[in-house]
Every structure is written in structure tokens, then in C-alpha cells.
Amino acid sequence: MKRMVSVVALACLLSGCGAVGRLQGVGKAPKMTAMDDPVAPEIEPSLGLQGAAHRNGATAAPAPSASLFRTGAGGFLRDQRASKVGDILTIRINIADKASVDNTTSRTRAGGETGGIAGLLGLETQLPKILPGKPDPSKLVDFNSNSTATGAGNTTRSEQINLTMAAIVTGVLPNGNLVIRGRQEVRVNFELRELIVTGIVRPEDIARDNTIAHSQIAEARISYGGRGQLTDAQQARWGQQIYDALFPF
Structure with a gap:
């Protein structure tokens, strides 16, 4: 009975400290996050695709008009910069901050x-x-x-991050500003690097090549981190963290 109680107590201790999940991941690469459902408005089907579907015997919905320009489709003369939900925007992250107090x-x-x-x-x-x-x-x-x-x-602090990534417009505010969100994951061997960027941008700040600097993103939230064997090696053991949090001297 005492042995069973000891086993249960040890299991509870390990589960509370997250050791069970770490034991299950021994010898395995960290899992990548599943891709979220893309956010984009509906676009009318192409006339060419409708003709192909008709030739293949499939039933296609009738086109609302015979115009060559479809609602929501990109045009030759239209501004190609991101402006609506579902558009893709490139973000240039160049952080080189230094502070001394x-x-x-x-x-x-x-x-x-x-x-x-x-x-x-x-x-x-x-x-x-x-x-x-x-x-x-x-x-x-x-x-x-x-x-x-x-x-x-x-206090002395120095940070430097140089990255380029793509983000998706997830919303358009009443004043025309765009809500963006971008996520990028790169896994090399047993280490996963994750970059998340969210914020609000003005359409006027978007450059002609559909890029924007991170300094022009309002309410910017930039998270650059990772998980894996290297990250675990850089962290103190959970027992040491508990000791540091509770020890008063």
C-alpha cells in the first residue's frame, strides 16, 4: 500500500511539473503547430474554370455576368498592396536596440x-x-x-533581430487600418524556432513592394522564441526554479 501511495505521489509530482510531457518527447523532435484556417473573402469562380467544369460533366453555378473582371479578383491596374481581409503583407523586422541605465x-x-x-x-x-x-x-x-x-x-541591454516574414490581414477597422497577424515556424533537427507578429498598420505606410517595417506597426507584439533540446538545456531545472522562488534569502 505504501509503495502504491509513493508511486501515485511521484506521478502527481511529475505531472504537476510538466515532466510527463517532457518524458514523452524524449528522442522526438518538437511538434509544429497546425496551420489555422486561412482568412479570406469569397471570390466568384473564374469563367474559364466554369467552362472546364461544364466540359467535364460537372454542374457549375451560372455566372452572374459575362464580365472578364471578377469580384474580389486582382486586376492589372489595381493597387497590389494589402488592403482587405485575406491579403498577404511582408514585414521587415530590424530590431537593433541598446539601452544603458x-x-x-x-x-x-x-x-x-x-x-x-x-x-x-x-x-x-x-x-x-x-x-x-x-x-x-x-x-x-x-x-x-x-x-x-x-x-x-x-542595467545594460542589447538586442538585435533581423528577419523578414509574411503576415495576413485578419481584419479591417472602421477607420481603414488593417489588423495583421503572421506566424512562422522553422524546425532544425530537434529545435523549433517560432516567430509571431501581430499589430495594426495604416494602408498609407505600406510600401509599393507590399512591405512594411516593424516600427510602423501599432500595438506590435513580436515574439521570437523556440522549444526543443537547446531551449531545455538553457533553462534551470524545475527544482531550482521552485527553490529560487520560495527561498527568502
Whole structure:
């Protein structure tokens, strides 16, 4: 019975720390995320495809008109930059940030207090009977305090990311701004790198080659990370993380 309880407790401990999932992935490459359903408006079928379907014996819906230009289709003279839901936009991510912060604080404080009773209707003569030693009524209280505090802090940060990826327009706001979202995953051996970009862009900021810089994305959320054997090796063991979180000293 004790052995069974120990096994159950160990299983609960492992499951709570995520060790079961890691044990199941030993010797296996990390799984890639399934692709989401593409967001795009419906486009009228091509007249050429309708003719091919008719020749093959399939039943096709009648075309609403005989125009060569279909609703929602790209035109030769139309602006090819992203402007509606489902369009693809290229994002250029060039992050080269450096920051250095150095703070120094010093504080010194001193205080003193002296008090006494030279005479109090003759009652001061009774002090030697109450207080030990030979107290001087004129120097009953003598208090001094001195405090010194010094603090120093230094923070240095340097980041550099140079990437190019594609994003999809997932929504159009009432003022015409575009909501975009892009996701890119690259798996090399047993390490998976993931890049996610979301935000809001103005159609006017999109260049002629249908690209936009990351600095022109409002409410930008750029996540660049990964998972796999290298990421696990760079992380402290879960026991060490719990110890660091709970140990007060």
C-alpha cells in the first residue's frame, strides 16, 4: 500500500511539473503547430474554370455576368498592396536596440535630542530615589541618531533581430487600418524556432513592394522564441526554479 501511495505521489509530482510531457518527447523532435484556417473573402469562380467544369460533366453555378473582371479578383491596374481581409503583407523586422541605465543614490541623516528638568516644585529631589545612579535633572534625556544609505544600480541591454516574414490581414477597422497577424515556424533537427507578429498598420505606410517595417506597426507584439533540446538545456531545472522562488534569502 505504501509503495502504491509513493508511486501515485511521484506521478502527481511529475505531472504537476510538466515532466510527463517532457518524458514523452524524449528522442522526438518538437511538434509544429497546425496551420489555422486561412482568412479570406469569397471570390466568384473564374469563367474559364466554369467552362472546364461544364466540359467535364460537372454542374457549375451560372455566372452572374459575362464580365472578364471578377469580384474580389486582382486586376492589372489595381493597387497590389494589402488592403482587405485575406491579403498577404511582408514585414521587415530590424530590431537593433541598446539601452544603458546607471543610477546612484546616497542618503545621510543625523538627529539629536536633549532634554531635562532643572526644577519641578522640588519633586526633582525625589528622582534619585526612583531612578538608579545619580541622575542629573538637567540632563534626563539625551538621544542621538545617525543613518546612512547608499544604493547603486546598472542595467545594460542589447538586442538585435533581423528577419523578414509574411503576415495576413485578419481584419479591417472602421477607420481603414488593417489588423495583421503572421506566424512562422522553422524546425532544425530537434529545435523549433517560432516567430509571431501581430499589430495594426495604416494602408498609407505600406510600401509599393507590399512591405512594411516593424516600427510602423501599432500595438506590435513580436515574439521570437523556440522549444526543443537547446531551449531545455538553457533553462534551470524545475527544482531550482521552485527553490529560487520560495527561498527568502
